[in-house]
Each structure stands twice: as structure tokens, then as C-alpha cells.
Amino acid sequence: MNAIFDRRRFLQFSLAGGALLIADAPLRYARASESSGEFLGDIGPYLKINPDNTLVLGAPSPEIGSGMHTSLPMLIAEELGADFATVSVKQMPIKLLTRPEGGYRWAYGVQGGGGSFTLRQNWQPVRHLAAVTRNILINAAAEEWSVPAGELHTEENHVVHASSGRRLAFSAIASRAAAKPFPEVTPDQEVDFKDPSDYSIIGKWQRSKGVEDVVTGKAMFGIDGELPGMLHAVMSRSPYFKGSVASVDDAAARAVPGVRHIITLDPPSAELSNSYIAAGVAVVADSLWAAMKARRLLEIEWDKGEGAGESSEALFEQMAEIQKEPGLEFAKDGEGRAALSSSGKVVEVTYELPLLAHATMEPMNCTVHARADSADVVAPGHSCGGMLVNLSRALGIEVTSINMISLRTGGSFGRRLRADMAVEAGLISRKVGAPVKLVWTREDDMGADWYRPQSRHILHAALTDDGGVSAWAHSACLATSASGDVDIPDVMRNTVWVDNYPRRLVDNFEVDVHHISWATPNGPWRAPMPTQHAFVVESFINELAAEAKADPLEFRLRLLGETRDMPYDDHGGPTYNTGRWAAVLKKAANEAGWGGRLRRRQGRGIAGYFTFGSYCAVVVDVEASRSNDIRVTRIVVAGDAGLIVNPNGFKAQLEGGVLDGLSTALRLKVDVEDGRAVQQNFDTYQFMRIADAPPVVETHLIQGADEVHGTGEIATPPLAPALCDAIYQATGKRIRKLPIGDQLKA
Amino acid sequence: MVQFTVNGKTMNYDGDADMPLLWYLREDAGLKGTKFGCGIAQCGACTVHLNGQAFRSCVVPIASVAGADIVTIEGLADGENLHPAQEAWIEEDVPQCGYCQAGQIMATAELLSRNDNPSDEDIDANITNICRCGTYYRIRKAVHRAAEIKRDRES
Ligand code: FES
Numbered sequence: 037m038n039a040i041f042d043r044r045r046f047l048q049f050s051l052a053g054g055a056l057l058i059a060d061a062p063l064r065y066a067r068a069s070e071s072s073g074e075f076l077g078d079i080g081p082y083l084k085i086n087p088d089n090t091l092v093l094g095a096p097s098p099e100i101g102s103g104m105h106t107s108l109p110m111l112i113a114e115e116l117g118a119d120f121a122t123v124s125v126k127q128m129p130i131k132l133l134t135r136p137e138g139g140y141r142w143a144y145g146v147q148g149g150g151g152s153f154t155l156r157q158n159w160q161p162v163r164h165l166a167a168v169t170r171n172i173l174i175n176a177a178a179e180e181w182s183v184p185a186g187e188l189h190t191e192e193n194h195v196v197h198a199s200s201g202r203r204l205a206f207s208a209i210a211s212r213a214a215a216k217p218f219p220e221v222t223p224d225q226e227v228d229f230k231d232p233s234d235y236s237i238i239g240k241w242q243r244s245k246g247v248e249d250v251v252t253g254k255a256m257f258g259i260d261g262e263l264p265g266m267l268h269a270v271m272s273r274s275p276y277f278k279g280s281v282a283s284v285d286d287a288a289a290r291a292v293p294g295v296r297h298i299i300t301l302d303p304p305s306a307e308l309s310n311s312y313i314a315a316g317v318a319v320v321a322d323s324l325w326a327a328m329k330a331r332r333l334l335e336i337e338w339d340k341g342e343g344a345g346e347s348s349e350a351l352f353e354q355m356a357e358i359q360k361e362p363g364l365e366f367a368k369d370g371e372g373r374a375a376l377s378s379s380g381k382v383v384e385v386t387y388e389l390p391l392l393a394h395a396t397m398e399p400m401n402c403t404v405h406a407r408a409d410s411a412d413v414v415a416p417g418h419s420c421g422g423m424l425v426n427l428s429r430a431l432g433i434e435v436t437s438i439n440m441i442s443l444r445t446g447g448s449f450g451r452r453l454r455a456d457m458a459v460e461a462g463l464i465s466r467k468v469g470a471p472v473k474l475v476w477t478r479e480d481d482m483g484a485d486w487y488r489p490q491s492r493h494i495l496h497a498a499l500t501d502d503g504g505v506s507a508w509a510h511s512a513c514l515a516t517s518a519s520g521d522v523d524i525p526d527v528m529r530n531t532v533w534v535d536n537y538p539r540r541l542v543d544n545f546e547v548d549v550h551h552i553s554w555a556t557p558n559g560p561w562r563a564p565m566p567t568q569h570a571f572v573v574e575s576f577i578n579e580l581a582a583e584a585k586a587d588p589l590e591f592r593l594r595l596l597g598e599t600r601d602m603p604y605d606d607h608g609g610p611t612y613n614t615g616r617w618a619a620v621l622k623k624a625a626n627e628a629g630w631g632g633r634l635r636r637r638q639g640r641g642i643a644g645y646f647t648f649g650s651y652c653a654v655v656v657d658v659e660a661s662r663s664n665d666i667r668v669t670r671i672v673v674a675g676d677a678g679l680i681v682n683p684n685g686f687k688a689q690l691e692g693g694v695l696d697g698l699s700t701a702l703r704l705k706v707d708v709e710d711g712r713a714v715q716q717n718f719d720t721y722q723f724m725r726i727a728d729a730p731p732v733v734e735t736h737l738i739q740g741a742d743e744v745h746g747t748g749e750i751a752t753p754p755l756a757p758a759l760c761d762a763i764y765q766a767t768g769k770r771i772r773k774l775p776i777g778d779q780l781k782a
Numbered sequence: 783m784v785q786f787t788v789n790g791k792t793m794n795y796d797g798d799a800d801m802p803l804l805w806y807l808r809e810d811a812g813l814k815g816t817k818f819g820c821g822i823a824q825c826g827a828c829t830v831h832l833n834g835q836a837f838r839s840c841v842v843p844i845a846s847v848a849g850a851d852i853v854t855i856e857g858l859a860d861g862e863n864l865h866p867a868q869e870a871w872i873e874e875d876v877p878q879c880g881y882c883q884a885g886q887i888m889a890t891a892e893l894l895s896r897n898d899n900p901s902d903e904d905i906d907a908n909i910t911n912i913c914r915c916g917t918y919y920r921i922r923k924a925v926h927r928a929a930e931i932k933r934d935r936e937s
Pocket residue numbers: 817818819820821822823824825826827828829838839840841
């Protein structure tokens with residue numbers, strides 16, 4: 037979906053109930069939204085100035101926990117000259133519109149956000165619109181006062197004439213501004229942006245918008261959404277990946293009071309298989325409880341399908357076998373692997389990474405009313421474009437005739453980039469001819485995920501006598517559900533990329549890859565490649581440093597070398613900078629007292645990584661009991677994501693990111709046996725509780741550039757390798773397979 | 783017919799006696815602040831107070847609450863006055879996605895009702911709710927801060 041801002045658009049100013057609405061949509065859409073009624077919401081697309089001079093800002097994409105409903109409005113408020121404390125934020129409807137010249141565009145900003153790009157994609161357009169709006173307010177005030185516009189500026193929801201000390205509330209010039217012809221906005225138009233040295237909102241600690249609603253239980257999440265007259269559905273999906281329904285006996289289930297329909301959903305067609313996982317039987321009832329109760333009474337025989345017999349344990353063995361032969365050459369510099377034999381000391385280590393579930397705290401759910409040629413959707417959104425497009429395909433309706441409301445989203449971590457829950461709800465609603473809320477239980481959620489794929493890595497490196505690295509060879513093996521003509525670079529992006537560090541930092545360098553197709557579905561999991569690649573590469577670097585009897589920090593700084601841009605042709609590229617990478621390592625190390633003496637059975641580990649344009653390093657301190665029970669006593673993090681928009685939100689993402697990394701490294705994995713997931717709920721998929729969280733998580737922010745990058749994915753990748761090196765120092769045991777589980781007890 | 787109170791209001795229920803309290807609260811009473819996370823008493827997202835004690839409502843059959851006083855996140859504040867835990871949660875800006883936080887706050891409020899100065903160990907032993915976003919560092923600070931606010935208010 038390449039819906040971007042139209043090259044030309046108009047700002048629409050209008051008065052409604054005494055409030056000034058400022059819309060960033062073309063006229064014809066503004067008219068359309070008036071006639072389409074309430075479903076599109078009641079405020080203009082991006083700014084509303086209330087009669088009491090408080091502001092409502094529209095957020096284009098949903099709040100998934102990454103602070104988007106705070107950081108993006110901060111950018112608007114800054115440029116506009118708003119008082120951020122008086123700003124409230126409203127999620128805009130999710131809507132695609134047809135462009136006159138063909139293709140689609142978003143109604144409100146860039147609404148299809150995924151990965152770490154939402155803020156980045158929206159920054160320039162919203163800033164531009166905010167600057168234009170500010171100028172209109174200033175011009176209106178200049179007219180009112182008969183002074184040159186150049187003498188005026190905005191601050192705290194007022195236009196200010198500094199020399200005379202006069203102030204005019206935005207709300208007081210609303211009608212004058214609304215009477216103006218709609219100004220045209222084009223991206224190449226000259227606008228004066230605020231000088232960063234004048235920022236009073238950006239870069240300052242800002243409380244998250246909406247926190248009061250969360251702590252009082254008023255916040256509405258996707259699962260709390262409703263459509264008038266809706267029924268409730270749960271679905272019994274094939275527990276076997278790519279399985280199907282052989283037979284159903286639904287007599288007992290139908291007898292449950294409140295049950296209205298029991299429907300079999302066929303396995304997804306090839307066209308839909310990327311948005312919909314499982315065949316199954318849906319129960320539709322008057323209440324969620326009736327549907328859940330009836331589902332338990334279904335007697336279904338499953339046809340196991342092509343995944344039958346698959347197991348993650350056997351897959352590791354298959355990987356080991358296949359990796360005895362060289363894989364497809366992915367990257368090669370100098371003599372590559374061949375240089376290993378001519379070098380001094382060669383180190384070889386194998387790493388294994390398990391399947392992971394997303395297990396977002398809010399289970400999958402979606403509410404859809406599918407009509408013959410349109411649909412209404414209420415969902416916890418993330419990649420809303422994917423939902424709209426897949427629903428339009430599944431229902432055979434125009435993507436522009438789907439009206440979607442995204443409520444707050446209880447986490448995504450990449451899971452909600454998929455649209456399966458929406459497609460299922462759409463198909464069920466279509467079949468029963470009524471709005472349907474489909475809720476997945478936790479077992480449904482963990483049993484039919486798009487898991488982070490399983491991978492195995494063999495690393496070789498040659499150390500020179502003085503402790504440098506003269507050759508590096510990485511053999512990566514990945515299993516995904518991609519089959520047929522596999523686009524190798526694209527699938528391998530789950531675990532390794534040709535430009536990955538330390539390419540070009542080591543003269544002789546080679547990466548070869550193997551891919552195995554199996555039925556278990558896979559998808560992005562919070563920083564899909566970096567969480568795997570950082571563990572492998574940064575763990576190996578820690579092992580190399582130990583072999584070279586070098587300090588792991590010094591070893592890394594030497595490898596990174598002088599400050600320069602390295603080519604990086606993937607997310608966050610086209611380059612990364614070795615100096616910014618070194619800077620986060622040094623910052624975390626300094627703040628952690630790197631090099632200080634530790635007691636017996638204590639360990640301190642370091643690692644850093646470049647994730648999608650941002651840099652992050654962590655230092656982890658652990659203590660091991662005599663029986664090798666591990667306690668993490670402190671984590672120090674340094675992050676550089678370019679422009680620091682909201683230090684509070686940035687810190688929160690770093691804190692959450694490292695704790696996710698810790699939780700995952702300690703105990704999390706999904707085992708596949710006979711083509712189905714073994715772990716189905718939190719009793720066996722054991723997320724960390726507060727008792728495992730270190731009492732201190734110290735975060736340090738660096739602004740290494742002026743552009744905005746993501747903060748949500750950057751702290752997870754370096755945590756596990758730093759943790760495992762700390763554990764090694766405390767216990768003498770190397771962890772080369774995640775999760776750590778009970779390996780230290782052996 | 784089962785009778786009980788929810789946030790001070792008397793309620794009557796005569797539907798399916800097996801239904802977990804969680805679904806009654808969310809679907810019948812329309813109190814959606816109490817969340818569903820696992821259904822097996824593991825995550826704590828559904829925590830409510832039953833006669834002042836924290837319970838995971840996803841495993842409490844509604845028939846068993848006859849005569850009980852139930853408080854949910856919507857009824858935790860005293861009118862306009864937020865509970866100390868809610869206030870501390872805002873001060874520390876704890877939530878990320880926010881989905882687990884009602885449960886975390888309900889668990890904390892109950893701990894504070896028994897212990898107005900919990901140690902880190904008390905927190906570890908008593909707050910066992912899952913936060914998928916990993917807000918534990920701020921939760922710990924907020925629990926200590928809530929205890930402080932509570933002591934200040936009571937002194
Ligand atoms: S939903 Fe009740 S404990 Fe998880």
C-alpha cells in the first residue's frame with residue numbers, strides 16, 4: 037500500500053458549534069465526510085480549536101503503546117504554538133480514498149503505520165500543515181490588529197504581538213480565519229518552520245496523552261468496541277498449521293442457549309493465505325460467553341494437512357544437517373570464508389533461536405459489519421492499510437468503502453501487521469448477515485500466531501595475534517512458511533541481511549544462507565531481524581573478545597573503527613554511522629561504571645545494535661546464586677534515535693524494550709510438535725513478572741541527528757547478548773541457545 | 783437469582799451460573815475497564831476486588847459472588863478523588879499500551895490496603911500480574927509512590 041500525501045491539498049477551515057475545525061483534506065472529501073454521517077467521527081481531520089481555546093488534535097494512526105498519540109501531537113503543537121497541556125488527542129477514522137489520478141491515499145495523514153515508521157512518515161506532512169495553519173492564524177490576527185504579520189508569533193494557543201504585548205486567543209480569531217479562502221498546501225511550498233532552538237514542547241518531558249483514561253478504566257480498547265446489533269463470535273481454528281476441518285459434530289454446541297450460527301470456514305485460498313491462517317469452525321451467539329461455552333462442545337476432527345509431524349526439535353536437527361553444506365552465497369568480501377584457513381586462531385560457535393509468540397496483552401479481536409458493498413470495522417489497529425486491503429479482497433468490496441475505527445490497541449509487537457482477525461470477522465459477518473465481534477482467547481492467540489521464525493547460525497572468525505578480526509563467516513539457516521519460489525533476500529530479512537554489521541569492518545567476510553520451508557506461519561516480531569541477528573553477532577563478539585583476552589567494549593570500538601557511514605540498504609538505511617554506534621556503547625558503559633571491579637558470581641555484559649535507523653547499547657549486571665539462579669540487578673541503556681521528541685516516551689520505550697528482551701531470553705519459546713504449537717497460554721509461555729525485573733533500569737538519551745527515528749524496537753535486540761555475557765562472567769557458562777530456561781542448572 | 787453489588791450498586795443476575803464474573807462485568811454490566819488476558823488466572827488483567835480482596839475475575843463463577851461487594855477499576859476512585867495508586871500511575875506515567883494497567887492498579891490497591899509501606903520483596907510477592915510491554919520498572923516506582931500518597935492522605 038503506497039498511499040501517501042497528495043501532492044496538493046487544501047486546508048479547510050470551518051466553524052461548527054463555535055469551534056474552528058481545520059481539515060487537511062481536499063474539498064471533495066470534506067463534503068463526502070459530511071454526508072456520510074456519524075461513523076467518520078465528529079471532528080475535522082487534524083485540528084479543532086474549541087471556544088474555550090483548548091485544542092483537539094487528530095492522530096492519524098492508532099496508539100499501540102509506543103506513544104504515538106503523544107509524540108505526533110507534540111510535533112503539531114510545537115509548530116502551531118500550542119499549549120500542550122490543553123491539547124487532547126483524538127484518533128482519526130482510518131480511511132482510504134481514491135486519488136483522481138488513480139491509486140489511493142489516506143484520508144488523514146499516513147495511517148498505515150507499521151514498524152518504527154509512523155512518526156517518521158508523519159512528521160514532515162503534519163509539521164507542514166501545522167506551520168501553514170499557524171500562518172493563517174497569524175494573518176487573521178494581523179488583519180484584526182492592522183499590524184504586519186511579520187511582527188507576530190504564536191505561543192500557548194495565542195497569537196502574540198510582542199512589541200505591544202497584545203495577545204489574541206486562537207479561538208477569538210476563529211471566525212476570521214474560517215472566512216478565508218482555503219489555502220493550498222504543496223510539499224515544495226516554502227514555509228518557515230520553527231527554529232529548533234525555540235522548541236518549547238519537543239525535547240521536553242511530556243506526560244502520555246490518555247493516561248488518565250487508562251488508569252480509571254475509561255480507555256476504550258479494540259476489544260471494548262461495539263457495533264449496533266452485533267453478535268459475538270469465537271472460532272475453533274485448526275490447531276494443526278495448514279490443517280482443515282474433516283468433520284464437525286455441532287449438535288451439543290447448537291443446544292447452548294443464545295447460539296445463533298455455527299459455520300465452517302474453509303482453509304484460506306492462495307490469494308488470502310497471507311492474511312488468514314486457519315480453517316475452522318465459528319460459533320456465533322448473542323453473548324461472548326454463550327459462544328465460548330458452545331465452542332467447547334464442538335466435536336471436530338481435523339485433517340492435519342501438510343504440517344503434520346513437523347517439530348521444532350527435529351527442525352533444529354534438520355538445520356544442523358543442511359548446514360554441513362555451504363548455503364547460498366549472500367555476501368562475500370575479500371576471500372570470504374576461505375581466509376579462515378590462512379589465519380591464526382579460528383573460533384567457531386553455533387547459536388540457536390526458538391520460535392516466539394507475540395502474545396500481545398490484548399488478544400486478537402475485530403468487530404466487522406460486512407454488507408454487500410461496504411463494511412464497518414472496529415479494531416485495535418496497527419497496520420491499518422493491511423487490514424483494509426485484505427478485508428476488501430476477502431469480501432470483494434472496494435477498499436474505499438470500508439470505514440474503520442481504531443480504538444486503543446493493547447500491544448502489537450508486529451502481530452497486528454497481519455489482518456487475519458479482521459478477515460475472519462469479515463467472512464463470518466458476511467455469512468451471518470449481521471455485525472460480529474470476533475474475540476480470540478489466549479489459546480487461540482498463541483496457537484495460531486505468525487511466530488518469529490526459528491533459526492540456527494554457525495559463526496566462524498579468525499583472530500589475529502594482536503586481537504583483531506581478519507575473517508568472519510556466518511552461515512544462517514532459517515525456516516519459514518514461504519514455499520515455492522522463495523525470494524531469498526526477502527525471507528532471510530527475518531534473521532540476516534547482506535549489509536549487516538560487521539560487514540566491511542572485517543576484510544574477509546562471508547554470509548551464506550539456507551532456507552527451509554515448513555507449515556508453521558511466521559511474521560515480524562518486534563524488530564524482526566535485529567532481535568535474532570544481534571543475539572548471534574553480539575554474543576559471538578563477546579566470545580571473540582574473551583578468546584582475545586580483550587575488553588568487550590574495547591574490542592567493539594576497535595572493530596567499529598573510525599567514525600564513518602557504512603552502507604546499509606535496508607530499513608533505517610541507506611547508511612549507519614559507526615561513530616553514533618560507538619557513542620551509545622561508550623555512554624552505556626560509562627554510566628554503568630564499566631571496568632569497575634565485580635564480586636565473585638557477579639557479571640556485567642555489554643552489547644549494542646543498530647535497529648531501523650536508531651542505535652542502542654545496554655549494560656546488564658547479574659548475580660548468580662550458588663545454584664546458578666540468576667538475578668538481574670541493573671540494566672543501563674543508552675539510545676540514539678535522532679531527534680528526541682518526548683524524552684519521557686523514549687525512556688519508556690527503552691525500559692520496556694530491555695525488559696521484553698530479558699523476559700524473552702529467560703523463558704520464552706514456542707515448541708512445535710506434530711505441526712501444532714505446544715505452548716498455548718501464560719502458564720507455559722512464561723512472561724516475566726515484576727519479581728524478575730531489575731530494581732534499576734537506567735536510561736540515557738543521545739540526540740545524534742536531527743531526523744526522527746523509531747524508539748520502540750531498538751532496546752530489545754542488544755539485551756540478550758549482554759545478559760548472556762554477564763551470565764558467563766558470573767557462572768562460566770555460555771548460553772548459545774535461547775531461551776536460557778534451565779540450561780544453567782545442568 | 784444472584785444478588786451482589788458492583789461499585790456500590792445492587793445487581794441481580796439470573797443467567798448462566800457458570801459464567802465467569804469477568805464476562806458479567808464486561809458484557810452485562812458494561813464495565814469494560816476490567817480486561818481479558820488469559821482466562822486462566824495467570825495474567826491478572828481481570829483483577830477486581832471481592833469484599834476487599836483481589837480476585838482474578840476470569841475464574842470466578844458468577845454464582846459464587848452472591849452477597850459479595852465487588853469493586854472494579856471504574857469504582858476504585860472515591861468520586862472525583864483518584865485512588866493513590868491511580869494518582870501515582872499518572873505521576874510516573876506508567877502505561878504503555880495500557881491494557882494490563884487496570885489489573886495492576888487493582889492488585890496494587892489491595893496490597894496497599896493491607897500494607898501501607900510495601901518493600902520491594904512485598905511487591906515481588908504480591909503483584910504477579912503480567913505486563914507484556916514491560917512497564918515493571920515504572921510499576922515498582924508507582925507502587926512505592928502510591929504508598930507514600932496513601933500515607934500522606936491518612937496522616
Ligand atoms: S484474564 Fe484473568 S488472570 Fe488473565
